[in-house]
Amino acid sequence: MDYILDTLAKVGFDWKMGLFQFINFLVVFWILKRFAFKPIMAVVDERQKKEKTSIENFQKAKTELQMAEQKAQGIIDEAKVDANKRIEASHNAAKEQGEQLKAKAKAEIDALIVQAKKNIAIDKKEMQESLRKETVELVVRAVEKVIGDKIDGASDTAYIKEILASLK
Amino acid sequence: MIFQVAAEQPFIQPEIVFSVGNIPVTNAMIMSAFVMLIFLFVSVGILRKAKIVPGTFQTIIEILFTAILNFLETLTGSKVLAKNIFPLVGTLFIYIGISNIIGLIPGISAITYNDVALFRTPTNDFNTTFSIALAMIVLTHVASMKEFGLFGHLGKFFKFKEVIIGFKEGVGAGFLAIIDFLIGLLDIISELAKVISLSLRLFGNMYAGEVLAAILLGAFAMIVPAPWFAMNLLTGLLQALVFGSLTAAYYALAVDRGEETNA
Numbered sequence: 181m182d183y184i185l186d187t188l189a190k191v192g193f194d195w196k197m198g199l200f201q202f203i204n205f206l207v208v209f210w211i212l213k214r215f216a217f218k219p220i221m222a223v224v225d226e227r228q229k230k231e232k233t234s235i236e237n238f239q240k241a242k243t244e245l246q247m248a249e250q251k252a253q254g255i256i257d258e259a260k261v262d263a264n265k266r267i268e269a270s271h272n273a274a275k276e277q278g279e280q281l282k283a284k285a286k287a288e289i290d291a292l293i294v295q296a297k298k299n300i301a302i303d304k305k306e307m308q309e310s311l312r313k314e315t316v317e318l319v320v321r322a323v324e325k326v327i328g329d330k331i332d333g334a335s336d337t338a339y340i341k342e343i344l345a346s347l348k
Numbered sequence: 349m350i351f352q353v354a355a356e357q358p359f360i361q362p363e364i365v366f367s368v369g370n371i372p373v374t375n376a377m378i379m380s381a382f383v384m385l386i387f388l389f390v391s392v393g394i395l396r397k398a399k400i401v402p403g404t405f406q407t408i409i410e411i412l413f414t415a416i417l418n419f420l421e422t423l424t425g426s427k428v429l430a431k432n433i434f435p436l437v438g439t440l441f442i443y444i445g446i447s448n449i450i451g452l453i454p455g456i457s458a459i460t461y462n463d464v465a466l467f468r469t470p471t472n473d474f475n476t477t478f479s480i481a482l483a484m485i486v487l488t489h490v491a492s493m494k495e496f497g498l499f500g501h502l503g504k505f506f507k508f509k510e511v512i513i514g515f516k517e518g519v520g521a522g523f524l525a526i527i528d529f530l531i532g533l534l535d536i537i538s539e540l541a542k543v544i545s546l547s548l549r550l551f552g553n554m555y556a557g558e559v560l561a562a563i564l565l566g567a568f569a570m571i572v573p574a575p576w577f578a579m580n581l582l583t584g585l586l587q588a589l590v591f592g593s594l595t596a597a598y599y600a601l602a603v604d605r606g607e608e609t610n611a
Binding site for chain 2: 200
């Protein structure tokens with residue numbers, strides 16, 4: 181033991197100085213632990229925690245945004261399908277209505293044609309009647325001229341009726 | 349003039365500046381106290397008020413601390429263990445690092461009191477390196493006792509149980525257990541050697557550096573000492589790293605459950 185202490189003494193070892201240095205180191209250790217490592221690492225940990233929370237929040241927001249976008253896209257797709265359906269339905273309805281209008285118009289036109297034909301027939305009949313009348317009168321006048329004698333009203337009428345009867 | 353008069357070669361023992369009662373106060377002790385005061389001023393005055401948005405100085409300190417913590421994590425392979433030993437090994441890194449390089453401040457060694465240099469690099473005093481190394485090795489044993497219990501810890505060195513188990517298994521296994529027992533006894537010597545190697549490595553490097561600096565300053569007044577000082581700066585920081593790393597490794601080995609954990 182003495183040999184060890186003598187050897188240590190040769191390199192300047194003295195237990196009092198050693199003890200002082202040891203205590204000094206302990207004081208430095210306490211100072212650094214209490215006033216340097218603890219507050220600095222607490223701040224670093226807090227910052228890391230905040231960063232972690234921020235990253236998590238960002239990821240959460242990103243996921244939510246993606247979900248919202250998907251949802252919005254779904255709504256848009258649904259709306260498109262609905263709109264297409266509505267457009268198709270409107271198109272079909274318009275087509276049907278057009279067909280109906282067309283049919284109605286055709287029926288009206290047909291009715292007009294029938295009415296026109298009827299009117300024409302009536303007019304034709306009236307014209308034929310009028311023509312016959314005028315023809316008879318012309319014939320009477322021609323006969324008068326030919327026979328040179330005027331026939332009176334009663335005989336004239338009787339004559340006309342006779343002619344008309346023969347024409348029928 | 350390139351060549352200069354020979355500078356005084358440093359003594360291996362620290363010089364006594366004055367005494368308080370029967371306690372000698374050496375220049376290394378004064379420098380140690382001065383370093384402690386620097387730490388006190390910086391820690392209490394600046395770092396205690398650490399802010400979430402750091403300033404330049406706080407950023408540098410944060411980078412340093414985080415680097416030490418990451419280094420310890422790599423060294424020990426455990427985040428929890430690295431966090432546990434960070435204050436202690438961090439103090440070693442910083443205290444020894446600053447102590448090693450503070451003596452390089454120009455003119456600091458020229459300040460004298462009673463014709464004795466007032467300041468001497470603390471790690472250039474064997475008392476400093478030996479006391480810190482001894483404390484660190486004692487601490488690793490305390491940590492081991494906390495982890496394995498008193499008998500579990502002593503069982504690492506006195507392997508009686510293994511010898512009994514070995515002989516129960518067979519004569520061959522028993523003899524192997526005896527060899528293991530002797531290796532366990534040798535480990536006690538190796539624990540003492542750790543203290544000597546840790547303290548002498550640091551002291552030797554720093555003392556040799558100072559002797560060489562004195563010789564170079566004595567021989568050459570200009571140009572040559574500058575690169576030497578730069579190298580001394582690097583050596584000082586490197587020695588702090590070596591001391592701290594070895595302590596961390598010893599600590600990690602002391603609390604390592606090895607096969608138990610791997611099993």
